[in-house]
Amino acid sequence: MRSTGDSTTGGAPGRSLGAGGPYPLQGSAAEPVTDTVGYRGPTACAAAGITYRQLDYWARTGLVEPSVRSAHGSGSQRLYSFRDVVLLKIVKRFLDTGVALQNIRTAVRHLRDRDTADLDLMTLMSDGATVYECTSSDEVVGLLQGGQGIFGIAVGVVLRDVRRALSELHGERVDTGETLIGPNPADELARRRNRAV
Numbered sequence: 001m002r003s004t005g006d007s008t009t010g011g012a013p014g015r016s017l018g019a020g021g022p023y024p025l026q027g028s029a030a031e032p033v034t035d036t037v038g039y040r041g042p043t044a045c046a047a048a049g050i051t052y053r054q055l056d057y058w059a060r061t062g063l064v065e066p067s068v069r070s071a072h073g074s075g076s077q078r079l080y081s082f083r084d085v086v087l088l089k090i091v092k093r094f095l096d097t098g099v100a101l102q103n104i105r106t107a108v109r110h111l112r113d114r115d116t117a118d119l120d121l122m123t124l125m126s127d128g129a130t131v132y133e134c135t136s137s138d139e140v141v142g143l144l145q146g147g148q149g150i151f152g153i154a155v156g157v158v159l160r161d162v163r164r165a166l167s168e169l170h171g172e173r174v175d176t177g178e179t180l181i182g183p184n185p186a187d188e189l190a191r192r193r194n195r196a197v
Helices: 041-048 050-062 082-096 101-112 116-120 137-144 155-167 188-196
Strands: 002-005 039-040 123-126 130-134 151-154 172-173
Touching: 039 082, 041 050, 041 155, 050 082, 050 151, 082 101, 082 123, 082 151, 082 155, 101 130, 116 155, 123 137, 123 155, 130 137, 151 155
Parallel strands: none
Antiparallel strands: 002 130, 039 172, 123 130, 123 151
């Protein structure tokens, strides 16, 4: 388990998420960006459950920046990867529970350095002041036995939720810019765009 924040773990078992510890930890080499599909801002917002204003602010402040393509001038579109959308959803959940932005930034930096396989098995826990990474049920139980109120995010569940949401929305091929249509047969506009290309 790792933690981030102003408070100490108070004897709780585990590792620290950013409390002076180096990144990446526990053999989590950064995963190269190999996504062949990117998602425009409105699609990323819909899948993550956030507003476009939040998306724009988080990109401009560096909280969650698009890793596929950033906006360059008027009229250009940001393109977010699957992992970016997962991070957006996690940030939203932490903000909704009152976790401090500084701690969320540290957690986002840490999550960017983790393999997708690591994320699938991870649970993020927070007491509002500190964010902990738990990778086993024993670590979760250890935190809960501390007697403090804890909020948890099963990152694997977020991955599946985002994957399901994005499968019903439109993506864009990174190499060609072709719009990829989700299984919504009622979306005539996207079908026409693809025929025009």
